[in-house]
Amino acid sequence: MHILTFDIGGTSIKYGVLDRAGNIYEKGKFKTPNYNIDALISGIAEVKNSYKDKYEFEGIAMSCPGAVDDVSGVIGGASAVPCIHGFDIKKKIKEATGLSNIRMDNDANCAALAEVWIGAARDNKDVLFVILGSGVGGAVIKNKRIHKGANLHGGEFGYMIVSEDYTTLSTVATPVHMANSYARIKGISEGSVDGEQVFKLAQSGDEVALQEIKKFYRNIAIGIYNIQYVYDPEVIIIGGGISVREDLLQNIEAAMDELMKTVSIAKVRPTIRKCKYSIKE
Structure with missing residues (x-):
């Protein structure tokens, strides 16, 4: 089983396919549609579908700007990607990808966890x-x-x-x-x-x-x-x-x-x- 990962940035959305040991099997990026949530969700779904015949995913892990609430699925605050704030984004991603296990956190928190994990x-x-x-x-x-x-x-x-x-x-x-x-x-x-x-x-x-x-x-x-x-x-x-x-x-x-x-x-x-x-x- 593998994990599909996304890092939402103001310029690009980077993605990768990893395992639980931190090994990276695939990576890439696409331009961030900063003001269009439908385009952003579609981009995530397209990445998932491009790997559907190669990997079985246990879920999606996301690094996001803002005040990220992983329980409610709502990203509060403000960022360079305005379209991601103020609603249950996890629900939209689940519907678009068919994956029910979606986890997300603030980008700084994700970076910190990487350092205490294997950094x-x-x-x-x-x-x-x-x-x-x-x-x-x-x-x-x-x-x-x-x-x-x-x-x-x-x-x-x-x-x-x-x-x-x-x-x-x-x-x-x-x-x-x-x-x-x-x-x-x-x-x-x-x-x-x-x-x-x-x-x-x-x-x-x-x-x-x-x-x-x-x-x-x-x-x-x-x-x-x-x-x-x-x-x-x-x-x-x-x-x-x-x-x-x-x-x-x-x-x-x-x-x-x-x-x-x-x-x-x-x-x-x-x-x-x-x-x-x-x-x-």
Whole structure:
């Protein structure tokens, strides 16, 4: 028996055929019909039907953006795929595919579970997973199980206030913010440079780029420090597009060195690792 899997993203819907050991037999993707739920459901059914003569499926597992309620089948909140929110999507998928066993969870939770299952935190039970992308998100793992919270907002670290003027972590600890801050200082339009370009400019000696990158890593370190002392996990895993950078941990650790020296009362230093399964996997 195999499992048909889907990852619903704002640009594409990725899919695969896996077994319970995590082996991948097939994979592919199709363009996300962001505002057309019928087209999205049809796409899922077409993928299932394309494999019907090759595999016997025990069910479908789905990774979705938003506040995912696997019991009711309703995805709350908002995302780059508006058509999936506010109704029982599991019911529609069951009707379209003929498969009754449909399970789904938030995309950050799914990524975190992969890391504690066969990834960077496979030997740990209590883990925090931090995703650095256009915002800051993540997941809380207790005894290798997701803690979703009373309002399905467990792991939404980006809402954390990190300054006296109520600035949140998501507005100061992302490559997007770093690039926009660089643009403002340089007097150019926001969006004219991205995070990757700022990193390249720093390599060429651009002082503003170097300063903004230092602030970026300091803010990440502050966020990690705060969640360490809230939950006291064994390890904090970093994911998201930034995780592909070879110097990521080195720079976060350097910022953490400075923080730990400044906050003399702090005795527990966070253990930080990069995720095994990056956005490019």
